[in-house]
Amino acid sequence: MTESSSFPGASQVLTLCKNIFSRIIKASDNVPQHVGLIMDGNRRWAKLKHVEIKEGHNAGFHSMSRALELCYEAGVSTATVFAFSIENFKRSSAEVDSLMNLARSGIKQVVQNGEMAQKFGIKINVIGDRKLLPDDVLREVEAAETITKDNKRAVLNICFPYTGRDELLHSIKEVVQATQLGDLASSDINEAAIDRHLYTGGSPPVDLLIRTSGVTRLSDFLIWQVSRRDVVIEFLDCLWPDFGSRQMAWILLKFAFSKSYATGETDPEDYDVEARGSPLKKHV
Template sequence: MTWILGWTVSLLAFIKAQLVTLLLHVLSAGPIPRHVAFEMDGNRRFARLTGRRAVEGHSDGFIHSSGYILDPASVILEICMHLDIRCVTVYAFAIENFNRPPDEVGALMKLAEERLIEIAQNGALLSQYGVRLNVLGHRELLPMHVQVAIDKAERMTCQNNRAILNVCAPYASRHEITLAVQSVVQQALDKDNFDSSLITEQTIEENLMTSLGGSPPLDIFIRTSGVKRLSGFLQWQCCENTQIHMVNTYWPDFGLWDFVPILLDYQRKVWARSSS
């Protein structure tokens, strides 16, 4: 009986995998977004619901580079790569998160270092799909050991050119926009004759962290956990053409069947615009 049960489980897993492959193939026949962003919210509430510490919820939702641990970030990233989505941006740590309890912040920094070391040592998932890692944010606020791990992971993937994974940490839109404006103003001041016409929406956008990292315009913004606000994430990038989705699922539970309706809605709206 044991071998029959094992054979049945394997068969069901095979059928499920084939159905997922077929679904992704069907989706890829329609318009595909170039850039999708995820505000990975709800980790702490998910941990409390399951009777665990907050950092364990963060660990459930974090990216594992091996590809063997099916955390939601790796699953969603792999789905995006199968669909040839050019860029994925995730909000891993806000600047204001440094105000959380020191033990939680310390645990998050340790977790970030561990995952970055994984990527630097093997990075199977990123290497498999040719993904370049960009860590965007106010790096100087991070402990030096985390900064070193970031540098190693970015160097390991810098030659990858098929897709981009932006990990925003520690990040805030106001900080990003401020740096972009300062850079554009300095460029104008560096001219022999100050030229204020160089300070435009276009030049500011060209100096945002995402633009400097080669990211295309943002097509879809997704926030999990049911909270309906941007909370300082990609506020400039969420332009009139960005489709914004606030879903009730906590990030550690977010998966393919949460993502598919969003992609179908994107395709429907693209087709509607093209036919109008």
């Protein structure tokens, strides 16, 4: 679903299709609540197309808007995107600078004239070790957060700069500190406590993770959240700038189908076979 189609009115038809599709998915009542995105492959895409790396990142940004638009329309309440890893500071300073510029202008765009923020009422959170950000970017980030702080419908977490281990360390430290201050008894330290103190603490649990460009690693993204049982992990072969509404739609449909199918299947008789020691009777 690209906008390159030259038929008059084609884009309207596409928008209509997208809207109908998202309503349909919404009606299934099996929409992921929190989607994680690893937007991998912008640089490889740029190399393949023989354009500057900057262009690749730009294309990636548009691709992200397309995917998120469909998600939010279909009723996803939170999305977390991996924009910049702490490890990315190892890249060439020119590229780091251009990424920072892109982030600055991107955040600006989303906040000021991007319809997305207004249309969906998106609240933007920038999560990660923000001490590492340059001052001007940090200012932009804070401005974006204050402008969107009253939006209630959906949340966009931008991980910038972030690693999963750093997040976990941060949470562990906060929990330990809370016990020191007497807010939490050490016997009350449990999974929920760690969850609360993660950067994604206020969000629903992650139930879908998407990574593009054929790499089957987490690369230190949401390690705590994604290693849970029943989190759907999708690894796609396409590069992130080529990831569009079509792929997103397919993933949402797949998710909804498998979840409605699973709820249809969960018959208690299936489970306590072992307890009763009775032979398994497959029910149809």
